Amino acid sequence: MPESSVAVLLVIGLGLVFGYLNGFHDSANIVATMIASRALSGRQALAITAIAESVGPFVFGVAVATTTGNEVLDVKAIGVSVTLAALGAAVL
Numbered sequence: 001m002p003e004s005s006v007a008v009l010l011v012i013g014l015g016l017v018f019g020y021l022n023g024f025h026d027s028a029n030i031v032a033t034m035i036a037s038r039a040l041s042g043r044q045a046l047a048i049t050a051i052a053e054s055v056g057p058f059v060f061g062v063a064v065a066t067t068t069g070n071e072v073l074d075v076k077a078i079g080v081s082v083t084l085a086a087l088g089a090a091v092l
Contacts, residue, residue: 014087
């Protein structure tokens with residue numbers, strides 16, 4: 001697929017869907033113990049999780065993403081079509 005504006009919009013859309021689904025599943029795993037043990041209500045546990053997930057990269061950095069971007073992936077091989085395929089597979 002050529003790198004057109006439609007493909008870029010699809011990548012952005014799939015990226016948003018993936019971010020939502022990833023957060024949805026991560027939050028469930030993170031809050032399960034707090035809710036099941038009745039230490040916190042569901043609303044409190046999700047609020048703490050949302051804050052921690054948002055602040056985490058700023059406090060602890062993005063070392064994993066940096067390593068993946070610099071050492072694991074070949075930047076020349078990654079384009080819009082590869083990104084679109086990867087996000088599509090991740091969402092499915």
